[in-house]
Structures are given as structure tokens and as C-alpha cells.
Amino acid sequence: MIKKISVQDLRIGMFIHDLNAGWMDHVFFRSRFMLRKEEDLQKIQTSGIRELYIDTVKGMDLPEAPTQTEVQEQLMQGMLRGAQRPARAQTTHREELAYAKAVRAEADHVIRGVLADARLGKQAQVEQVEPVVAEITDSILRNPGTLVSLLRLREGDNYTFTHCVSVATLLVTFGHHLGMDRSQLMELGVGGMLHDLGKMRVPDHILNKPGKLTNEEFEIMKQHVDLGMQLLRSTPGITPAMAQIAGEHHERFGGAGYPDGLHGFQISASGRMAAIVDVYDAITSNRIYHRGMEPSVALQKIFEWSEHHFDPELAQQFIQAVGIYPVGSLVRLESQRLAVVVDLGEGSLLNPVVRVVYDARRRKPLEPQDLDLSRAEHGGDHIIGHELPGDWNIDPFSFLTLDIGL
Ligand SMILES: [Fe+2]
CATH class of the missing domain: 1.10.3210.10 (Hypothetical protein af1432)
Structure with a gap:
């Protein structure tokens, strides 16, 4: 299991899954490895890294540490809490x-x-x-x-x-x-x-x-x-x-x-x-x-x-x-359709204008169609989460430039 720990809890025998150091410009270590040497431990502890991810299947565990999934859910909730209205747009x-x-x-x-x-x-x-x-x-x-x-x-x-x-x-x-x-x-x-x-x-x-x-x-x-x-x-x-x-x-x-x-x-x-x-x-x-x-x-x-x-x-x-769901991102709707965010729209950042492109249940492409999720006439469909385009072989960008009406 992938877990997040604080750098003070890092021990020899833990397997480093991700140094969580993308905020740095340069990382001195390869990203995944078994921590064996005291000098490596010290190097990580003095590098400025504060939290990182370990793989508890490949190395020692820290039982009380939260899992990556728990961390991600918490982060998403934190991000959603701040949701505001998008800035007003003069053009679509x-x-x-x-x-x-x-x-x-x-x-x-x-x-x-x-x-x-x-x-x-x-x-x-x-x-x-x-x-x-x-x-x-x-x-x-x-x-x-x-x-x-x-x-x-x-x-x-x-x-x-x-x-x-x-x-x-x-x-x-x-x-x-x-x-x-x-x-x-x-x-x-x-x-x-x-x-x-x-x-x-x-x-x-x-x-x-x-x-x-x-x-x-x-x-x-x-x-x-x-x-x-x-x-x-x-x-x-x-x-x-x-x-x-x-x-x-x-x-x-x-x-x-x-x-x-x-x-x-x-x-x-x-x-x-x-x-x-x-x-x-x-x-x-x-x-x-x-x-x-x-x-x-x-x-x-x-x-x-x-x-x-x-x-x-x-x-x-x-x-x-x-935008919490930036223009060009792929999202899953409650109806189990996948859609590309095409405009931040006028409602909350949680309800942008999306272009429905794929039926995730039947695993087949759909004729692209735009939905303004901030309006009621779409039948109450809404975003339930992000999807990775690579998982579906969908290129969101190719749908952004399609010229279809709302
Ligand atoms: Fe720079």
C-alpha cells in the first residue's frame, strides 16, 4: 500500500515510492528505491522534503500513516471547499x-x-x-x-x-x-x-x-x-x-x-x-x-x-x-459519461460547461454534445471526479477545438 509519511518518520528499511518533491527544481535521488543507507536518510531529511510516500508492500510500514487514497480524498475535499464562481467572461x-x-x-x-x-x-x-x-x-x-x-x-x-x-x-x-x-x-x-x-x-x-x-x-x-x-x-x-x-x-x-x-x-x-x-x-x-x-x-x-x-x-x-476542473480536463459525470470541460461557464467552478464524449459504462464514444452543468435543463447531471485521459485513450484537447453549438 502507498502511504504518506512525514520525513521525521522515515526509517532505514522503508521503500520510497515518491519523494513528493516536484516543488523542487532538482531532486538528488532516483524516485523509487529501498532506503538502506544512513547517509541517504540524512540527505533526504536535510533536503527540504517534508512529506513523502512509501510503499508498505515493498518495505517497512508505519501503521498510523494515511494511505495515498485517503490523502487524495482529503485534498480534493479541501480544494472543493474553496469553490468560487469563475470570473465573468465577456466571450465564450x-x-x-x-x-x-x-x-x-x-x-x-x-x-x-x-x-x-x-x-x-x-x-x-x-x-x-x-x-x-x-x-x-x-x-x-x-x-x-x-x-x-x-x-x-x-x-x-x-x-x-x-x-x-x-x-x-x-x-x-x-x-x-x-x-x-x-x-x-x-x-x-x-x-x-x-x-x-x-x-x-x-x-x-x-x-x-x-x-x-x-x-x-x-x-x-x-x-x-x-x-x-x-x-x-x-x-x-x-x-x-x-x-x-x-x-x-x-x-x-x-x-x-x-x-x-x-x-x-x-x-x-x-x-x-x-x-x-x-x-x-x-x-x-x-x-x-x-x-x-x-x-x-x-x-x-x-x-x-x-x-x-x-x-x-x-x-x-x-x-x-x-479552475478546479480546468478547461481541457476530462471528468466523469454522475451519468457515467466522460466529458471534456470546455468553458468555466457562469455558475460555480464545480459546474462548468462540458462536452460529453464517451459512455464509460458501455465503453463507447458518444456523439459530442455540450452541457452547461450550471443549468437545470441537463437533468441534474454533475461531475463526480477527474479521469486520466490516458486511461481511456481520449485526447481532451482534440475535443476543445470542435465547433459545435450548445
Ligand atoms: Fe527559473
């Missing part, structure tokens, strides 16, 4: 989609240019990214769910470029949910676009290494924060919030981050927001060496880690901002 997802796709492509193009210039030692300019950040912001102001639903639409495979645009998109979405005004959202967007500028000063073989970094390589990679700050300090038009995003996105609320090991509210609000967003995008992204998590699974992880590593209040708000 369908109306916003074509525009959002164009903005995404434009932003990818712009950041590619800015980062290529930085690689050549050319100064980045706030003006280079501002116009496309304005377009990102306006799309999110019209429909907060659409650009976010396109995060997985990544052209090419260069994580460094797409990550910058995704972080900008998520930060603006987050800020909009928190009620910030357009100029504040623009600052978040520009800060997000430029937050990893310093990576352009990291040697290419480390930045684009297809596997895990060694400890020495990771030490060099960590320097991207200070290197980025050096570049931004001399950039005209950089505001404090923009600089905090670049300078503090690897700090962690519990103090286990870098470069300064800041703690709690020593980290600015922009920095605390950027930390959440940066990790969320990292763990949901497909990389050469690992598949990204489903958004729903990743949000649950953010919630879990917020107990020790993120600002818990902001983490709860981030989950609300992206």
Missing part, C-alpha cells in the same frame, strides 16, 4: 479560441526573438514584449479560461521559450482572479515573459540537457536567477514587481528555495505567485525525459505542497483561478 470559449491561438503563436514568436537576442548579449527591452503581453491580458480579461486551455498547445519542443509564455499567461490569469487592474496584470505578464532571461547565460549543454542534471550542473543552472537579475537591473522600464518575479520565482515559502533561501512573507507577493505558477507549468509540461501531469493532478499537487512550500492562501486562489 468558442468565440475566444481563434484569437487566443493567434496570441499564443505571436507570444511564442516574440519571446524566441528576445531570448535569442539575450543569448547574443543584446539588452532585452520591455517594449519588445509589451504589445503581446497587452494582447494576452486583453484575451484573459475577455475570457479567463481560454488562453490557459491552450497551454498544452506547444509548437516545437523548446521548453525554455514556451515556458516563458505559459508563465506570463498563468500569472495574468492568476492576477485577474485576485482582482488586479490592467496595469498590474501587464506587469505580471512582462515579468513572466522575462523571468528566465538569465537562462540565456547558462551554457547550452546544461540548459538543454535531455536528462536529469548532475549536482554540479544544477549549481550552474541555479545561477540563472542572479544572471537574469543582472540583465534586468540595467533594462529600462523594469518595475519592482517584474524584478521580483525574476528574482524570487525559485524561492519557496518554507525557506527551501534559492538564491537567498527567503522565507514566508520575506518573499514578495509577485514572487510567491511566480513560484506557484513556475512549478505548475514545469510539472504539467511534456519534457524529453518525462510526461507532464494532467492539470487536475498538478493542481492537487500544488494544493498538497502549499502546506509547506507555497503561500497556502495564494495556492488556494491559484487553483480557483485555473
Whole structure:
């Protein structure tokens, strides 16, 4: 059985199933192994890891520890408790989609240019990214769910470029949910676009290494924060919030981050927001060496880690901002039909607009049909939980762009 334990309860003879360390940028151990050496135990205990998962079939048990299933149920309940209304949308997802796709492509193009210039030692300019950040912001102001639903639409495979645009998109979405005004959202967007500028000063073989970094390589990679700050300090038009995003996105609320090991509210609000967003995008992204998590699974992880590593209040708000059932996620309805969330709608975040695509009982595809779960006329059907698309061989994204009426 998989159980969750606190790091103080970890003993030699336990089998580590998951170090639960996705909030870190670099994990020093392979993920599953029998803990045999005292030095490994000490290394884990001093790494900043606070809780982890063990497999009690393969190693020693801790009888009182909760099982993974119990933990997940509790987390889901905690997430649902905070459920709010989605931010009001001026356009439907369908109306916003074509525009959002164009903005995404434009932003990818712009950041590619800015980062290529930085690689050549050319100064980045706030003006280079501002116009496309304005377009990102306006799309999110019209429909907060659409650009976010396109995060997985990544052209090419260069994580460094797409990550910058995704972080900008998520930060603006987050800020909009928190009620910030357009100029504040623009600052978040520009800060997000430029937050990893310093990576352009990291040697290419480390930045684009297809596997895990060694400890020495990771030490060099960590320097991207200070290197980025050096570049931004001399950039005209950089505001404090923009600089905090670049300078503090690897700090962690519990103090286990870098470069300064800041703690709690020593980290600015922009920095605390950027930390959440940066990790969320990292763990949901497909990389050469690992598949990204489903958004729903990743949000649950953010919630879990917020107990020790993120600002818990902001983490709860981030989950609300992206949606407990984000656009593009696969859910199971009480009627045992599977559906893709296509719009956050106007009701509670628990009752979005979904596109029914599959009959789970008969195991056969259905003619896609949209249901607004916040309205009564659908016969009271509602979401009972998330499903993993891989388990059903369904690609939710392919249904998002289908043009069918409600
Ligand atoms: Fe970074």
C-alpha cells in the first residue's frame, strides 16, 4: 500500500515510492528505491522534503500513516471547499479560441526573438514584449479560461521559450482572479515573459540537457536567477514587481528555495505567485525525459505542497483561478459519461460547461454534445471526479477545438 509519511518518520528499511518533491527544481535521488543507507536518510531529511510516500508492500510500514487514497480524498475535499464562481467572461470559449491561438503563436514568436537576442548579449527591452503581453491580458480579461486551455498547445519542443509564455499567461490569469487592474496584470505578464532571461547565460549543454542534471550542473543552472537579475537591473522600464518575479520565482515559502533561501512573507507577493505558477507549468509540461501531469493532478499537487512550500492562501486562489476542473480536463459525470470541460461557464467552478464524449459504462464514444452543468435543463447531471485521459485513450484537447453549438 502507498502511504504518506512525514520525513521525521522515515526509517532505514522503508521503500520510497515518491519523494513528493516536484516543488523542487532538482531532486538528488532516483524516485523509487529501498532506503538502506544512513547517509541517504540524512540527505533526504536535510533536503527540504517534508512529506513523502512509501510503499508498505515493498518495505517497512508505519501503521498510523494515511494511505495515498485517503490523502487524495482529503485534498480534493479541501480544494472543493474553496469553490468560487469563475470570473465573468465577456466571450465564450468558442468565440475566444481563434484569437487566443493567434496570441499564443505571436507570444511564442516574440519571446524566441528576445531570448535569442539575450543569448547574443543584446539588452532585452520591455517594449519588445509589451504589445503581446497587452494582447494576452486583453484575451484573459475577455475570457479567463481560454488562453490557459491552450497551454498544452506547444509548437516545437523548446521548453525554455514556451515556458516563458505559459508563465506570463498563468500569472495574468492568476492576477485577474485576485482582482488586479490592467496595469498590474501587464506587469505580471512582462515579468513572466522575462523571468528566465538569465537562462540565456547558462551554457547550452546544461540548459538543454535531455536528462536529469548532475549536482554540479544544477549549481550552474541555479545561477540563472542572479544572471537574469543582472540583465534586468540595467533594462529600462523594469518595475519592482517584474524584478521580483525574476528574482524570487525559485524561492519557496518554507525557506527551501534559492538564491537567498527567503522565507514566508520575506518573499514578495509577485514572487510567491511566480513560484506557484513556475512549478505548475514545469510539472504539467511534456519534457524529453518525462510526461507532464494532467492539470487536475498538478493542481492537487500544488494544493498538497502549499502546506509547506507555497503561500497556502495564494495556492488556494491559484487553483480557483485555473479552475478546479480546468478547461481541457476530462471528468466523469454522475451519468457515467466522460466529458471534456470546455468553458468555466457562469455558475460555480464545480459546474462548468462540458462536452460529453464517451459512455464509460458501455465503453463507447458518444456523439459530442455540450452541457452547461450550471443549468437545470441537463437533468441534474454533475461531475463526480477527474479521469486520466490516458486511461481511456481520449485526447481532451482534440475535443476543445470542435465547433459545435450548445
Ligand atoms: Fe527559473
